[in-house]
Amino acid sequence: MKVNGFDFDDNTRAALSGLPRAGRLPHALLLECPDADRAAQAAVLLSMFAVCSGDGEHPCGVCKNCRNAREKAHPDVTWLPLLPQKKQYAISQIRDMIRDASVLPNEADAKVYILENCDERLASRPEAQNAFLKLAEEPPPNVYFMLLCRSAQSLLPTILSRFTVVRLRSEAVYDEAARRAAEDIARGILDSNEYPLLKACRALTDKACADGALAALRLHLRDALVLLSGGKPLGDSETARLLAARLTRQKLLDLLALCDSAGVKIKQNVNMNLLGTWVCGECRRITWQR
Numbered sequence: 001m002k003v004n005g006f007d008f009d010d011n012t013r014a015a016l017s018g019l020p021r022a023g024r025l026p027h028a029l030l031l032e033c034p035d036a037d038r039a040a041q042a043a044v045l046l047s048m049f050a051v052c053s054g055d056g057e058h059p060c061g062v063c064k065n066c067r068n069a070r071e072k073a074h075p076d077v078t079w080l081p082l083l084p085q086k087k088q089y090a091i092s093q094i095r096d097m098i099r100d101a102s103v104l105p106n107e108a109d110a111k112v113y114i115l116e117n118c119d120e121r122l123a124s125r126p127e128a129q130n131a132f133l134k135l136a137e138e139p140p141p142n143v144y145f146m147l148l149c150r151s152a153q154s155l156l157p158t159i160l161s162r163f164t165v166v167r168l169r170s171e172a173v174y175d176e177a178a179r180r181a182a183e184d185i186a187r188g189i190l191d192s193n194e195y196p197l198l199k200a201c202r203a204l205t206d207k208a209c210a211d212g213a214l215a216a217l218r219l220h221l222r223d224a225l226v227l228l229s230g231g232k233p234l235g236d237s238e239t240a241r242l243l244a245a246r247l248t249r250q251k252l253l254d255l256l257a258l259c260d261s262a263g264v265k266i267k268q269n270v271n272m273n274l275l276g277t278w279v280c281g282e283c284r285r286i287t288w289q290r
């Protein structure tokens with residue numbers, strides 16, 4: 001994916017350019033980014049990639065499809081608006097969009113639907129999210145859905161499991177305490193002695209730190225997975241290399257899922273002392289099971 005002409009930091013650039021597989025984007029994407037403008041820019045780039053009709057690497061940036069998508073004026077790229085006086089998407093809008101998705105595109109070979117600010121517009125609408133589920137499993141050909149949000153954890157776990165979640169975060173977003181906690185937890189996971197992990201997981205009892213620590217831990221795990229598949233990691237962490245050298249792909253995936261579950265529990269106001277103990281126990285179970 002060509003990311004020329006967009007002002008992204010290295011992490012965002014790497015996350016986006018690593019997305020296409022065999023020239024195609026995942027059909028259901030969830031872009032998580034603390035900065036709504038950057039998320040929107042990322043969605044613009046991805047929509048250009050989806051509709052581009054130029055030769056060579058996409059998006060070419062110069063074909064009519066690219067130019068219109070860039071201006072948010074492409075008939076096949078829908079930035080779903082809110083209805084007047086509304087702060088959330090209406091279920092009828094989601095249903096209309098799903099119906100529209102099965103209609104062939106006008107000018108491009110693909111259709112794209114972009115839903116912004118899903119933390120507020122979709123998060124408290126489980127029925128609207130559920131309408132997506134079947135679609136995310138069996139999307140019409142050449143149709144792409146992109147949900148943009150600040151925190152993926154505000155959406156239903158069933159959505160998270162069906163959408164490809166892309167976290168557009170630069171390392172700098174985590175504060176030092178969160179980064180160190182993630183590092184300690186990852187090293188603790190690899191230690192045959194339980195005590196270092198138990199000690200590291202105490203950082204999760206601090207709610208302010210826990211979200212960042214889990215996000216930073218995810219980055220290590222994700223990079224370890226990328227390393228295992230021979231790809232280029234987003235960060236340059238020794239921790240990710242150690243994780244990749246010592247854990248199987250399945251265990252890394254299970255640990256990632258654990259981070260997501262822990263995030264959901266934080267949102268549900270779980271007792272933070274119990275959370276630390278639970279994460280520690282689950283890490284041990286996942287890591288040391290055969």
Ligand SMILES: [Zn+2]
Nearest residue numbers: 052060063066
């Ligand atoms: Zn193009």
